[in-house]
Amino acid sequence: MSENTEHTLDTVGPRLKHLRLRRDITLTTLAVETGISTSTLSRLEAGLRRPTLEQLLPLARYYGVTLDSLVDAPRTANPRIDLRPMSCADGSIIIPLTRRPGGIQAYKFVLPTGSDDAAPDLRSHEGFDWAYVLNGTLRLVLGDQDMLLQAGHAAEFDTRTPHWFGATSAGPVEYLSLVGRQGQRAHVRTSVGDQ
Numbered sequence: 001m002s003e004n005t006e007h008t009l010d011t012v013g014p015r016l017k018h019l020r021l022r023r024d025i026t027l028t029t030l031a032v033e034t035g036i037s038t039s040t041l042s043r044l045e046a047g048l049r050r051p052t053l054e055q056l057l058p059l060a061r062y063y064g065v066t067l068d069s070l071v072d073a074p075r076t077a078n079p080r081i082d083l084r085p086m087s088c089a090d091g092s093i094i095i096p097l098t099r100r101p102g103g104i105q106a107y108k109f110v111l112p113t114g115s116d117d118a119a120p121d122l123r124s125h126e127g128f129d130w131a132y133v134l135n136g137t138l139r140l141v142l143g144d145q146d147m148l149l150q151a152g153h154a155a156e157f158d159t160r161t162p163h164w165f166g167a168t169s170a171g172p173v174e175y176l177s178l179v180g181r182q183g184q185r186a187h188v189r190t191s192v193g194d195q
Contacts, residue, residue, distance in 0.1 A: 012056075012071050013047035019063050020045070022091045023112060034058040064093060064110055097176075104180040111167040111174075114139065120164035127159040128180050136173030139166045149175075 020030060031038040036055055043049040051059075051071075060070045069085050085095045091112035098106045120141040131140070131154060138149040141164040142157055148168065149155060157163065159179070167173040 008071055009050055010047060012051055013045050015070065015072065016041075016051075016059065017045035019065075019087075022089075023063075030062070033062050104178050107177045107179070108134075109165070109173075109175050109177060111136075111138075111165070111172060113169060113171050114167035116169045118166055120166065122162035122164050124162045125159050126181065128157070129159050129163075130154065130156045130178040131165070132176045134174040134176060137168045137170050138173045138175050139168055140164070141166075 020027070027038045027041050030036075030041055034041075035058060040049065040055070044051050044055065056067055056070060060067050063070070065085055065087070069087070085093050087093055093110040095108040095110070096105070097108060098104075120139075122141060131138070131149075133149045133151050133153050135151050138153075140147045140149055140155055142155070143161045143163075147155070165175075
């Protein structure tokens with residue numbers, strides 16, 4: 001086995017533990033959700049056992065990440081095709097859906113359960129955003145408006161307006177976001193004849 005492969009396998013345990021702790025999940029809960037025993041999960045996280053594909057698949061599914069990101073496999077594909085999720089310090093995951101220069105960029109966001117009294121850190125920048133909620137409840141603070149968007153709801157706004165996205169205490173939220181430069185907007189057609 002090559003040194004790179006050894007190193008990649010040695011980092012899986014700490015990465016699994018980091019994912020679990022960041023989401024505040026117990027080994028017992030993870031065992032119930034994945035069907036992997038608590039002792040096996042503990043040994044995997046401690047690096048005392050190398051994971052098998054049969055163990056990695058349910059873990060990747062439970063955490064909502066790809067196998068590549070779970071094991072930090074080296075990139076082998078064209079970067080425009082190899083769209084890996086990005087994990088953030090707050091437990092959220094950003095999944096790029098497009099990688100092309102210019103034009104509207106598409107992302108899927110998965111935000112962990114939030115706090116209803118979280119103080120939003122409003123940001124603004126050049127551009128235009130269109131967000132569509134897939135699952136859960138999305139809290140969108142847009143200027144002086146504080147909105148709760150449910151699955152199936154969409155919002156469209158100029159990103160020069162201070163804004164913030166978050167989940168509520170009701171659970172995690174998944175949403176799609178299309179972001180374009182100033183002046184670029186998603187074009188909505190209501191019938192075949194609309195242009």
